[in-house]
Amino acid sequence: MRLILLGPPGAGKGTQSERLVEKHGLVQLSTGDMLRAAVAAETPIGLEAKDLMARGQLCPDSLVVQIVSDRIEQPDAHNGFILDGFPRTLKQAEALDRMLEGKHYGLDAVIELTVDERSLLDRVERRARELAAAGKPVRTDDAPEVVHRRIADYNAVTAQLRPFYKQRGIYSSVDGMAPIDEVARSIDSVLSDVKASV
Template identity: 45%
Template sequence: MNLMLFGAPGAGKGTQAKFLIEKYGIPQISTGDILREAVKNETEMGKEAKRYMDDGKLVPDNIIIGIIKDRLKEEDCKSGFILDGFPRTIPQAEALEELLKELNISLDKVISLNVPDEDIIERITGRRVSKSTGKIYHIKFNPPVDEKEEDLYQRADDTEETVKKRLDAYHNQTAPLFDFYKNKGILVEIDGTKTVNEVTKDIIAVLN
């Protein structure tokens, strides 16, 4: 089963990917992870990517696609995969289409986790991290039992200003992919505002 998880930052893609990995025994392909792995393993594409990263530049799409190509050829992807974090733009989606065609693979479903911006902002800005244990809490949904025991702080990425900028970038660059995959008839919309377990059940119902 070849899947893609789609949705704004904080929509719950990472959480749902963990359940899908367990249930279907297929790997999650996160572009950030495979990029770091390719650089660490000094693959041809990894070396290319490192040159850009060392200069503080964005890694070009063709190199990212090359790294995804290498990853999709690995043995654990034979029975399927979960794409997470790519594509982010229409040109990337078109390049991915070409790659999948070349590898004779097709996407079965694009799962869109739909969560309103105000909920995303509440989810992310409410996150707190414990300096002593590294545990992540949420001031509303998952507060520590005793706040005095935990030295909590808010990460710079989790401030309202930063979250709004990330959402703006998502709506401008990534949201058009919604129609791109809807027109192909493989987009499935899931209400991401439900509980984690309910969202998982809804996804599995669609896939079964």
């Protein structure tokens, strides 16, 4: 099973990804983690990325797609994967499609965790307060103004990705504001429908 999980910061993608990894034996692929691993391993792509990052430049889509391509060839990804944090743009989605087609792979589902922005901000602020009260470090990206900006960025990007994947008949949305177990059941329902149609 090959999935993309979409959702703004704080929507619960990490929580649901962990559950899917455990339940279905998938691997969660974060482009940020893969990029750092390639740099640390000093692969040819990692060295190219390291050079770009040292100059303060963003890695081009072609490089990120190549890192994803290399990673999904590894044995632990053969059972399937969840892409987290990628694609972020329509160009990346198109490049991902081309790369997967070249491997005779397809995406099974793109699931978006939809949220109410005000409730999401309350959730993130509550998480920051709980961490602080427990004496744990609060993530800098949990500051309200940062969350506002990240949600706005996410909405701008997803406005392009949603119709792209709807057109392919693989897009579903799930209420990300529901209790965790309910969100999990909704995702399982989408995946059951996917399996039934294969």
